[in-house]
Amino acid sequence: MRPLPMSLEPITGESLASYLLRLAYRLSVPPLHLARITGLASGPHHGHLDRKLLLDIAPPQAESFARLARVTTAEVTALTLSSWQDRYPPIARSISGRGRSSRSDSWVFITSPRFCPSCLAGDGTAAWRLHGGPWRKIWHLPVVFACVEHQEFLLDACPHCRQNSPGPLIHRMNDNTLDPAQCRRPLAGLPAPGRRTPACGGRLDTPAAAQCDVTTRPAAALMDFQQSLLSWLTPSAPAREASEYFTDLRLIAALISTSWPQGRHLADAASAEKIAAHIQDQRREAADAPRNRRIIDPLPRDPAACAALLAAARLLLDEDDLEGALPQLTRAASSSRPSRTPWARIFTRHQHTCSERLRAAAGPVTRTFRKIGGCRGTRALLRDDYRPEHIAAFLQLDWYQRHLAHFSGMAPKIVRRTAAVRLVQWATGGSQGDAATYLGINPRHVQFKTASGTRQRAQARFQPADFDAALRELAAELRTPRQPLIDYLRRRQALQEWALDTSTWETLVNDLPPIPGPIHPVIDDRKRQDASIFVWTQVTCGEHLFAPRPIETAQPPHIQREWAQRRNTTWFQLARPDPLRHYADLQRSLARYAAHLARDIDAGRPPAN
Numbered sequence: 379m380r381p382l383p384m385s386l387e388p389i390t391g392e393s394l395a396s397y398l399l400r401l402a403y404r405l406s407v408p409p410l411h412l413a414r415i416t417g418l419a420s421g422p423h424h425g426h427l428d429r430k431l432l433l434d435i436a437p438p439q440a441e442s443f444a445r446l447a448r449v450t451t452a453e454v455t456a457l458t459l460s461s462w463q464d465r466y467p468p469i470a471r472s473i474s475g476r477g478r479s480s481r482s483d484s485w486v487f488i489t490s491p492r493f494c495p496s497c498l499a500g501d502g503t504a505a506w507r508l509h510g511g512p513w514r515k516i517w518h519l520p521v522v523f524a525c526v527e528h529q530e531f532l533l534d535a536c537p538h539c540r541q542n543s544p545g546p547l548i549h550r551m552n553d554n555t556l557d558p559a560q561c562r563r564p565l566a567g568l569p570a571p572g573r574r575t576p577a578c579g580g581r582l583d584t585p586a587a588a589q590c591d592v593t594t595r596p597a598a599a600l601m602d603f604q605q606s607l608l609s610w611l612t613p614s615a616p617a618r619e620a621s622e623y624f625t626d627l628r629l630i631a632a633l634i635s636t637s638w639p640q641g642r643h644l645a646d647a648a649s650a651e652k653i654a655a656h657i658q659d660q661r662r663e664a665a666d667a668p669r670n671r672r673i674i675d676p677l678p679r680d681p682a683a684c685a686a687l688l689a690a691a692r693l694l695l696d697e698d699d700l701e702g703a704l705p706q707l708t709r710a711a712s713s714s715r716p717s718r719t720p721w722a723r724i725f726t727r728h729q730h731t732c733s734e735r736l737r738a739a740a741g742p743v744t745r746t747f748r749k750i751g752g753c754r755g756t757r758a759l760l761r762d763d764y765r766p767e768h769i770a771a772f773l774q775l776d777w778y779q780r781h782l783a784h785f786s787g788m789a790p791k792i793v794r795r796t797a798a799v800r801l802v803q804w805a806t807g808g809s810q811g812d813a814a815t816y817l818g819i820n821p822r823h824v825q826f827k828t829a830s831g832t833r834q835r836a837q838a839r840f841q842p843a844d845f846d847a848a849l850r851e852l853a854a855e856l857r858t859p860r861q862p863l864i865d866y867l868r869r870r871q872a873l874q875e876w877a878l879d880t881s882t883w884e885t886l887v888n889d890l891p892p893i894p895g896p897i898h899p900v901i902d903d904r905k906r907q908d909a910s911i912f913v914w915t916q917v918t919c920g921e922h923l924f925a926p927r928p929i930e931t932a933q934p935p936h937i938q939r940e941w942a943q944r945r946n947t948t949w950f951q952l953a954r955p956d957p958l959r960h961y962a963d964l965q966r967s968l969a970r971y972a973a974h975l976a977r978d979i980d981a982g983r984p985p986a987n
């Protein structure tokens with residue numbers, strides 16, 4: 379077949395349907411004619427385009443189309459969504475789906491894309507004035523709710539006839555009177571006898587089209603969010619991470635939808651209202667389905683509602699304590715067994731493309747729970763390589779050094795504390811707060827900080843996923859530990875209100891080597907308190923901030939205040955690696971005592987308090 383007499387250069391980012399419409403318009407032929415001669419509409423369904431052509435086009439078809447249209451094969455392939463299939467999983471799912479796209483993924487709008495009127499109006503160049511702007515491929519992705527160029531929400535329906543239901547890839551394939559920016563949908567109502575149903579013909583590229591939603595311009599933050607979503611589709615983003623990100627968003631959006639109104643706090647009032655309306659519609663549609671199949675997976679068609687739901691999903695996904703946040707929503711989603719909830723079903727469907735982080739967080743709420751001994755009320759074993767009591771509140775130094783020390787730029791103190799909390803969470807389920815309480819990290823005494831604080835994370839380029847991966851390696855190592863694991867819970871409990879009693883303290887001090895010279899170090903109750911804390915940190919492997927202070931607590935308030943003011947300086951002397959003579963001697967003696975005490979506790983001989 380001979381090439382067409384005239385052609386058009388495809389516009390970057392336009393869809394196959396868009397190119398066909400524009401080329402047909404240029405040649406003044408119906409799109410169907412073009413589709414037939416280029417071999418796109420052939421076979422039993424030659425009256426219309428296979429909807430799958432939007433997703434992918436077979437190489438022989440692409441080649442013959444390219445020859446006729448006088449463009450390159452690569453340009454033809456670029457008109458399909460296939461270029462994103464490895465970073466946006468719903469595309470791959472739709473391509474591999476059997477049948478004539480009857481079961482395409484709900485996270486792709488195959489036939490009824492949303493659109494930006496200003497983009498359709500074109501950029502004013504001569505070519506675009508003649509043939510109009512392109513229908514963009516990204517409009518077929520429900521995660522695209524706004525045009526970043528024109529800072530407007532997309533339109534989800536023709537503003538004239540309000541139609542937006544799915545249909546063929548191109549309506550009225552045989553009509554050569556409409557231009558690419560006109561609505562091709564048939565007008566409702568019966569046609570006059572002997573005549574075809576007229577088309578709506580409304581212009582989709584005029585300010586009038588945009589006007590209908592002008593009151594609801596997306597906020598700047600939403601535009602940033604849209605931009606970041608789009609950046610995942612560019613080749614500069616790693617495909618695998620992109621694919622995981624979109625899957626995570628989808629799973630979390632489905633969780634929010636399924637458990638609504640549990641996640642209401644994730645959106646402002648106006649957004650929550652939009653999400654609620656969407657969910658009401660979806661629930662009405664699913665009312666007849668069995669309870670555990672009432673999955674709400676599609677994104678809202680309305681762009682503002684869609685943006686609201688996605689933004690809420692992102693907020694939850696960014697939650698530091700994802701493991702802790704998920705159960706609140708999944709519990710609400712159903713009262714049945716966790717593995718049978720609607721969300722567990724959708725999770726199972728997508729878990730192979732979601733992130734490791736979400737998979738780990740979702741483990742306890744999608745699998746069958748089992749109780750673990752010793753911790754009444756805590757359930758859901760995610761890991762059984764170790765038990766929570768084996769984790770020291772201030773993560774064991776050698777574990778830290780082997781697995782986590784490379785997280786530089788973040789205080790080791792914070793890393794060790796965070797790691798301990800996380801490991802306990804993995805073993806017991808529950809929230810970050812529960813794990814911290816279990817470890818005796820008392821948020822009332824000190825501002826509880828972990829490495830997941832957003833600001834710190836930004837400063838340290840802290841990647842939760844990397845951190846979790848390193849922690850998982852550590853956890854796996856605990857299955858065959860290098861040394862027998864220690865029951866730190868028992869040690870913490872044994873020393874709950876503990877301090878060196880006066881006679882032990884005096885013995886310890888009297889045994890210290892004499893200090894030459896006239897000045898003798900002070901040996902008072904304040905130092906006894908600090909020495910006790912030193913022993914406590916050694917035995918429990920905890921931070922001095924969280925140690926009990928029974929001697930201090932027994933003092934009158936003004937003494938307590940005085941001690942509190944001097945706390946850091948004494949502690950510094952006692953804990954520094956290169957102490958002065960007296961403190962070095964004291965350190966050695968206390969460490970020996972601590973080793974004894976630990977052995978006694980482990981052997982079931984706790985000190986009498």
Ligand SMILES: [Zn+2]
Pocket residue numbers: 494495496497498525526527528
């Ligand atoms: Zn636009």
Ligand SMILES: [Zn+2]
Pocket residue numbers: 536537538539540541561562563578579580
């Ligand atoms: Zn219309």
